Amino acid sequence: MSEISGENLAELEKRYRTTVAIVLGQILIALLLILVSWFFVSKVETNLTAQDFTTLWVAVLFIAIGSFVLRRLFFNWERLKNITLLKGVKGLLGTLLTNSVILGLMAEIVSIVGFLIAIFSGNSSDMFRAGVISLVVFLINFPRKSVWKKIVSNLEKV
Helix, strand or coil: CCCCCHHHHHHHHHHHHHHHHHHHHHHHHHHHHHHHHHHHCCCCCCCCCHHHHHHHHHHHHHHHHHHHHHHHHHCCHHHHHHHHHHHHHHHHHHHHHHHHHHHHHHHHHHHHHHHHHHHHHCCHHHHHHHHHHHHHHHHHHCCCHHHHHHHHHHHCCC
């Protein structure tokens, strides 16, 4: 891995810290939803059927799997190279930040849907299941500094 210029390294550090703070905030919200549902969920009277809950669980799985596919698309080498050519390294870092926040939002949506399932079903273990799925999505999609450095060092020359 080649060296990154001082200016780009400082910008990378700043953008990475911002991204990590945002994603950690999203994780904390998901954990808060798990705790709230675990202690305070009571069944809300609705006319939802078991098929409706199955549909919501399928949506949770599609969102989770979709986030992994989207991650592959977001971090496609040619796409990142084109962004660097058009916007420079600062634009690349902004794109990495935006991509990471979007992937975090997808994990957050999983936890919100799980919370809704728990409220409507009155079963707090549903939120626990959705929370685990959400945390796995966060873990896999969490921004890694070494990956960002590798991307910037390789594309800085472009």
